[in-house]
Amino acid sequence: MATPPRAAAWPVPQSLNDESSILVEFYFKETAVVFSCYDSPLNPFRTTVSALWENSPVMYYTLQSMAAASLTDSFPQLASMGPQLRKKAITLLEKEDAYDHKSLLALLMLGGTASWHDPRDLGLTFFNTARKRLETMSTSGNNNARFFEEALIYWEMLLSFVTDNDDLMPLKDGAYTKEYNPLRKVPHPWTGIARDCQYAVQEVGRLIRHERKLAHARNFATHARIKQLRQAMARAGELEERLLELAHPVESDVVNPEDNETPVWHLLNLAEIYRRTGLIQLYHVFPDLLQRRLPHDESADTEMRGDDTAAPSPGSDKDVSPFVHCDWLTSFALQTLELLKSIPLESGTRDFQPFLLVALCSELRIPRPETTSNTGPSLASTTTTTPSGVFPSGTVPEVSVRSIQVSRMRKVLLGRLTALLHVLPPKPIQLCLNIVKETWSQMDTAAQSGASEADDVYWMDVMIANGWETTMA
Incomplete structure (x- = not known):
């Protein structure tokens, strides 16, 4: 538990005194929790910030701006205060x-929360400055x-999907160091235990x-x-090869973050979900990668649908039908989402799940509907509701x-994304919901007409076309 915040050791404007004390208290009670994948004395956004804020005007205004952004949905009067506090911290x-x-x-705090105030602000200036x-x-030997x-690494992973390469300051050759491997790994508040995977x-x-x-x-x-x-x-x-070769540590080799809501197995599951999500993106955009691994006969494919391995084994050079390709991807996405579903919503990792949920949404294809026969029962006045909309008269989902x-x-x-609207600052999550719903709408509309384009709908294309890029965390 956080120590109740005390009054600032340096003067603040009288008009902000009441609000500022409330915002500081809210930061340590709620905001510091969602800014890390676990909450304990190992969470620097609680402990380090707690040690700094009284004597640091920058930190004082920064944490208040974050708290205000978290509260604007419930208290609209704070909508203008958050940007004002943020501007003071930046100045x-x-x-x-x-x-x-x-x-x-x-x-990190100002850049990582830019989208909390303006969902389309990715905080690129802060990222490039920090790099x-x-x-x-x-x-070398520098823990800081x-x-x-x-x-x-985590921040750039999120940005890489929503901004162009030219906007990000490149990492100097050789600047990325292999993960330091002590006898036991201490989870990082952002990457957890998935540093190399997220890279x-x-x-x-x-x-x-x-x-x-x-x-x-x-x-x-x-x-x-x-x-x-x-x-x-x-x-x-x-x-693809790098992701297939990645291995996660065993639970006994990871230091317990001392958060009752976030045991080590949550972090291990999350790391595996990141790995699978990376593979799914590659197989969707570069289908030939999957084609060369899928078996070409349907009986073998049927066996693979229940397989829980990370990826199919190398198969025949013969062409694999688009149906088999998409069906395998859907199966793999369902398995991956089941793994995510196993992590309770109360887990500290929930705040690091929006990107994963969005990135997996375009593999959830509902089978194409069958057109009703003229000789069969009339369905002229019926409709069938699906999770993303309504099938038109004369068609029913398979x-x-x-x-x-x-x-x-x-x-x-x-449901999980909607729940996060009430946990995280809502503006970025609302854009995540927009991407998911529009992706499914386009998939279902194409499927209703029997068009093969349903298999080509991809969440990133939907996001780019609508200008919905945001920081999904």
Whole structure:
């Protein structure tokens, strides 16, 4: 439990005294909890901030701005106060001549919560500044540097799916260090125990977003474009292999974060979900990767549907039908979401799940409906409700084990995102919900007409087309 906050040791405007004390208290009671995947003395956004805020005007205004953003849905009068407090913190931060761990911590807090105030503000300036400042710090034996380096890995993973590569300051060659492996691993408040996995998923995001933006540009076929596609395919294969080879530590090798709501197995499950999500993105955008691994005969495919392995084994060179490809992806996504579902909503990891929920939504395909026969019972006046809308008269969704599984999992996914509206600052989560619902709507509309385009609907395309990029955490 946090120590009740005391009055600031330096003067604050009289008009803010009452509100500021409430916001400081709320930060330590609620906001610090959602800003880490566990809450305990190991959570620096509670303990370190608690030690700094009284003597740091930047931290004082920063934590208040975060608390105000968390409360604006219930108290609209705070809507203008949050940005004002944030602006004060930024102004003070810009005046600092030298950056230390306190300044870097403020950059993480201000940048990571930019979307809390404006859902389309990705905090890119803060990310790039933090990376530039961090590169001046030595990572050798420097625990502070290791903490910030790992925080940027998670942050960049989120950004890689929602912003173009040119907007992110690149990591210098050789600047990324392999994960430090002590006898027991201490979970990081942002990456948990998935540092290397999230770094790989970040590279997946960069590759996929670049390819989808080129697809939207409708570039003509040229030798240069063909060469670029081949390079992208080769890179996708490298990332697939990296994700397949990743292994997570066993539970006994992870330090317990001392959060009753977040045992170690939650962090292990979350790491595996990140790995699977990265593979699913690659297999959706680069279907040939999956085709070369799927068996070409349907009997073998039937056996694989119940398989809980990370990916199929290398198979025949023969073509695999789009149906088999999509069916396997749906099965794998259902398994992955079952793993996520096993983590209780009370877990501290819930606040790090929105990206995963959105990234998996476009694999939840409801089987195409069958058109009713003219000789059969008339359905002219009937409709059938689905999780994303209503099938038109004259069609009914295929009733099968798969369609029931998908329908139920859609409800689980939608329910968890909706619940997060009441836990996290709602503006970014609302955009996540928009992406999911529109993705399903487009999939179902295409499926109703029997069009194969239903299999091509992808959440990132929906997000880009509607300008719904946001920080999904």
